[in-house]
Amino acid sequence: MASFGWDQGQIYSTSVLPGEDSVNSHSEITKQFLEFIQNFRVNNSYVYRDQLSQNLLTKQYFVEVDLNHLINYNPDLANKLSTSPADFLPLFEIAVKETAKRILFPNPDKTNNYEVPDCQVTLKSDANVLQIRDLNSNFIGKLVRIPGIVIGASTLSSRATQVTAMCRSCRHTKIIPVTGGFSAISLPRQCDSDSVQGGKNDCPMDPFVILHDKCRFVDSQVIKLQEAPDMVPVGDLPRHTILNADRWLTNRVVPGMRAVVMGIYSIYQNKTAKSTGAAAVRTPYIRIVGLEVDQHNNGRGKPHFTDAEEEEYIRMSRQPDLYETFAASLAPSIFGNGDIKKAITCLLFSGSKKILPDGMRLRGDINVLLLGDPGTAKSQLLKFVEKVAPIAVYTSGKGSSAAGLTASVIRDPSTREFYLEGGAMVLADGGVVCIDEFDKMRDEDRVAIHEAMEQQTISIAKAGITTILNSRTSVLAAANPVFGRYDDMKSAGENIDFQTTILSRFDMIFIVKDDHNEARDMSIARHVLNVHMNRQTQDAVMGEIDLDKMKAYINYCKTKCAPRLTPSAAEKLSSHFVSIRKEMKEAERDTQVRSTIPITVRQLEAIIRISESLAKMTLSPYATEKHVDEALRLFKYSTMDAVNSGGADGMTRSDIMSEVQLIEQEIQKRLPIGSQVPVAKIKADFLQKGYADAAITRALTILGRREVLLFRNQGKMCLRQSV
Numbered sequence: 274m275a276s277f278g279w280d281q282g283q284i285y286s287t288s289v290l291p292g293e294d295s296v297n298s299h300s301e302i303t304k305q306f307l308e309f310i311q312n313f314r315v316n317n318s319y320v321y322r323d324q325l326s327q328n329l330l331t332k333q334y335f336v337e338v339d340l341n342h343l344i345n346y347n348p349d350l351a352n353k354l355s356t357s358p359a360d361f362l363p364l365f366e367i368a369v370k371e372t373a374k375r376i377l378f379p380n381p382d383k384t385n386n387y388e389v390p391d392c393q394v395t396l397k398s399d400a401n402v403l404q405i406r407d408l409n410s411n412f413i414g415k416l417v418r419i420p421g422i423v424i425g426a427s428t429l430s431s432r433a434t435q436v437t438a439m440c441r442s443c444r445h446t447k448i449i450p451v452t453g454g455f456s457a458i459s460l461p462r463q464c465d466s467d468s469v470q471g472g473k474n475d476c477p478m479d480p481f482v483i484l485h486d487k488c489r490f491v492d493s494q495v496i497k498l499q500e501a502p503d504m505v506p507v508g509d510l511p512r513h514t515i516l517n518a519d520r521w522l523t524n525r526v527v528p529g530m531r532a533v534v535m536g537i538y539s540i541y542q543n544k545t546a547k548s549t550g551a552a553a554v555r556t557p558y559i560r561i562v563g564l565e566v567d568q569h570n571n572g573r574g575k576p577h578f579t580d581a582e583e584e585e586y587i588r589m590s591r592q593p594d595l596y597e598t599f600a601a602s603l604a605p606s607i608f609g610n611g612d613i614k615k616a617i618t619c620l621l622f623s624g625s626k627k628i629l630p631d632g633m634r635l636r637g638d639i640n641v642l643l644l645g646d647p648g649t650a651k652s653q654l655l656k657f658v659e660k661v662a663p664i665a666v667y668t669s670g671k672g673s674s675a676a677g678l679t680a681s682v683i684r685d686p687s688t689r690e691f692y693l694e695g696g697a698m699v700l701a702d703g704g705v706v707c708i709d710e711f712d713k714m715r716d717e718d719r720v721a722i723h724e725a726m727e728q729q730t731i732s733i734a735k736a737g738i739t740t741i742l743n744s745r746t747s748v749l750a751a752a753n754p755v756f757g758r759y760d761d762m763k764s765a766g767e768n769i770d771f772q773t774t775i776l777s778r779f780d781m782i783f784i785v786k787d788d789h790n791e792a793r794d795m796s797i798a799r800h801v802l803n804v805h806m807n808r809q810t811q812d813a814v815m816g817e818i819d820l821d822k823m824k825a826y827i828n829y830c831k832t833k834c835a836p837r838l839t840p841s842a843a844e845k846l847s848s849h850f851v852s853i854r855k856e857m858k859e860a861e862r863d864t865q866v867r868s869t870i871p872i873t874v875r876q877l878e879a880i881i882r883i884s885e886s887l888a889k890m891t892l893s894p895y896a897t898e899k900h901v902d903e904a905l906r907l908f909k910y911s912t913m914d915a916v917n918s919g920g921a922d923g924m925t926r927s928d929i930m931s932e933v934q935l936i937e938q939e940i941q942k943r944l945p946i947g948s949q950v951p952v953a954k955i956k957a958d959f960l961q962k963g964y965a966d967a968a969i970t971r972a973l974t975i976l977g978r979r980e981v982l983l984f985r986n987q988g989k990m991c992l993r994q995s996v
Contacts, residue, residue, distance in 0.1 A: 306368035334390045335521040340398035355416040396563040412538045423526045425497035437487035440464040440480045455541035494523040515558040529699040535563030590892040602818040604657040607650045608800040624882030625835040638747040645785025651751035655707040664704025666697045670713035675721035679731045698744040711752035726778040780879030781911040836888035842901045850877045936972035944993040
C-alpha cells in the first residue's frame, strides 16, 4: 500500500502484511546509498567522503567504490547492485551527487541542482573473474568481472544522456532520458501537449525533431577485449567481446594492455540483424562500470606480494647456488644443455632498462638464438619458457606473417573506420616471444621484427594510421642451419643463413650440434628412457623449483630490482671487449673472410645486460666482477664460439686456416695464368699430400672470391685468371 509524503515529493511504501519489511521505493534505496557514502569508515577515516571531496577539488567527478565495503556495510544492498546494476547504479549516482552537494555548498537545501556536477560511480571488486567464453544468456543484466587483453580502442564519440525533442507544429519541447551503453531511443509518435483552447491538440503524427544543441552529452568509447593468449584452449580461436566505456572510464587503455573489466552484460540490436529482419536477435556487449589496468605488471600475476611470500623469495635469493638450481629446474626432462639453460635463465630475468636524460631508451631485454641440428630439443625449451615466463607468446616461423607479429590495420565493420590490432610482439609486451622455425620465415616477415628487437617499438604507417606501439619483449628464437644439419666442413657464415643485421640483435647465439659421442649418447638414452618409464632417477626429472614458484620469483625480481654495474666491473668489461674486438680483427685479417656474426657495441651491451640479469637473480643492487666473469663466460661459450666454429675432424679453426693458406700458395705456384684444370684433379693431388678435404674446398672458395680462379662448367673446371 503506497502513501504519499506531502512534505517531500516522494512516494513511500509501508508493509501491509506482517514479515514484509523489504525496501522498495527508489528514494529509500537512494537514502541507503547516501548513508553508505556518508558513514562508511575504515579505521576512523571516512573513505568515500574523503575520496569524493578530494576528487571534487581536482574536478574529477567520480568515486571508486569497493564492492567488499558495500557487502560489509549492507549485504542486501550489495546483492541488489550486483544482480540488477542497471537499475541501482543510477540511484547510487544520485546519492553521490547529493553527497557532493553537501560537500560543496554550506546550505545544500537551497542550492539549485544544476550547479552540482553529475558524479560517476565506478566499482571495483575482488570477485572471481569469469572468462569471456563462459559468458552466456544467464548473465544478461548482471554484474560480471572479466580479464583480457585490449586489442582495439576506438576514438572518443559523444553519446546523448538527455535528448530534447520539439514538436514541429506547436513548439512544445519534451526531454527524453537515454540509458547508457549502445541502447537506442524512440521518439514518441504523438505530441502530448494540450492546445490553447483546452481541447485536444491537432499536431500530426511523428511531429518531433531533435534539438541537438539542447541535448546533454557524455564521452563514450568502444573497446575490444580479447582473451589473454594463455587462457585459450588448444585449437580454439581466442574470443573477444565489445566493451562500452563512458565519462571517466574513457581513454584509460590502449591496445596491448591487460585489464580486468567490471561491467554490466547487456545486449543491443546490431545493424546487420535489423537489416536482415532478425528482430529478436541481439548482440551482447559489456557496459564498463569499473576498470583495473595493471600498469606495473601488465595485468598478469600479483604486483603486490604478501609478507610471507617476500620472506620466502628473499630467502631463495640468498641460496648460494640459486643460479645453478634455477638453470637445472628449467625443462628438467631435457638432458644437458647446461649453458643454454643458464642463458635462458638470464633471458627470463632480463637486465635493467635505462632511460637516458635526453629521452633515449636502452633495452634491458635479452634476446637468444638457438641454432642447431634437429632433435636437440630446441622447441621443447621454447615451449617450457612459454610456460614459465610471466607473459609469453609462442609462435612458429611459417605461421607468422609480418602483420601477425607486429600489428594489423583492420576496418571496423560498423563504423567503417580503421583501427589497429596488436600482434604477437605487442601482446607479449613485458614478457617473452618464443619464435620457433625462425629460419623458415620469409625475409620480409623477419625484417618486421628488427625494430622490435632493438628499439622495442613497432612503428606503423598504413592506411592513414601512423603510430608507434610498445613491444618491450625478449625474443627467444630457434632455427635450423641452411642445410637442415650443421655442416662442419663449411664456415659458420655458410651454415647460418641470416643477415648480419638480425644476428647482431641477438645477445647470445648458441650453435647446438648433435655430436656423436658414445658416452654422451648412452647417458642421453638412459635419461630419455627413464623419463618415458616415469622412473624417478637420481637426477630427478622434477626440477628443484616448481613452475609456479619460478614464475612468481621471476615476477618478484623484475618488480623489485634493477641492478647497475660497479665501476670495477665496468673497467673489467671494457678491457675484455677491446681484446675480443682485437681477436676478431686478427682472425678476419688471417682468414680474409668477414665474420657473419659481428662483434659490435651491441655485443658489449649484451654482456652488460647478462651481468645485470645475473645480479637481479640474487636481488643484489649491483653487478659485480663475479657477475661480469660469468656473463663473459656465457658470451664466449655462445656467440664467440659460434664465430669461431667451423673446425672439422677435431682440428681447430686456426690449424685449418694455416693449411688453407699453404694450399692457396701451392695452387698459385702450380697454375700458370690462363691455364684450365679440372677441380677434381686439384683435389686429388692435395688429398694425396695429406691435406684435409675441408681445407682444400675452403682454399678454392677463397681464391674464387678473390677472382684468382674462375669456375666454369658448373664448378667442375677452374681457370686461373689473375695474380
